[in-house]
Amino acid sequence: MTTSIYRETHFNACHRMHNPIWSDEKNAEIFGLCNSPNYHGHNFRLVVKLTGAINPETGYVMDLKILAKLLKEEVESRFDHKNLNLDCLEFKETLASTENFAWVIFGILKPKLPQNLKLGIILYETERNFVEIGE
Template identity: 55%
Template sequence: MKIFRTEQFNAAHRLFNPKWDNETNDRIFGKCNNPNFHGHNYKLEVELDGPVNPETGYVLDMKKLSEIVKQEIIERFDHRNLNLDCPEFANLIPSAENIAMVSWNILREKLPADLKLKVRLWETPRNGVEYNGD
């Protein structure tokens, strides 16, 4: 059985590789390399896959899942500049791919190990990524 929880957060970021010169960063990242940053309204989908507990009828109580996602991800990233405010991205480009991996790693530690975890992060309504730990 698979269950899903969707949350949203707003954050600014800049895609910039400090090992490259400005021309290379502009060529690779384009507008996403704006030195004054830019923002997105992210949609985060958290999927858990596992057996239904016969005593509760749940894979995991959705209220508990919601609380974990809000506490561990939303409070950490919402209305933040990911490059400047979040130590998780001090040495990691905050691309959608890396935000999804960081979110997965944070959540993996807080959720039951017997449940498979997958996160989907939508940066725009048309651009998203999915990560399951592989």
């Protein structure tokens, strides 16, 4: 039997959707307000799902205190109140879309988790716009 546990965190960041190989007109047409040269921000909500077997010695899939610390150190501290385009090397050559952002977070977390756990992520850009990825 497998069990899933969840941990939620929140942080704020801004970004600009802009493809440098396109003209300013095409960027404005495709990305609209998200292409503002002054950037725009979001109150991101991240839900992390870990799925695996319950450890009979602890009763845990994973100690949620450890997961909370990992999220604080690797996600919140890294991205909170940052401009994704300017402050984060992960987006130097990658569009700072929420889809790409979710995969960046996945790539940061996966190697730091026990290998026997499956990782899933839901990243909310707004209450109505979100991305779900995972194994």
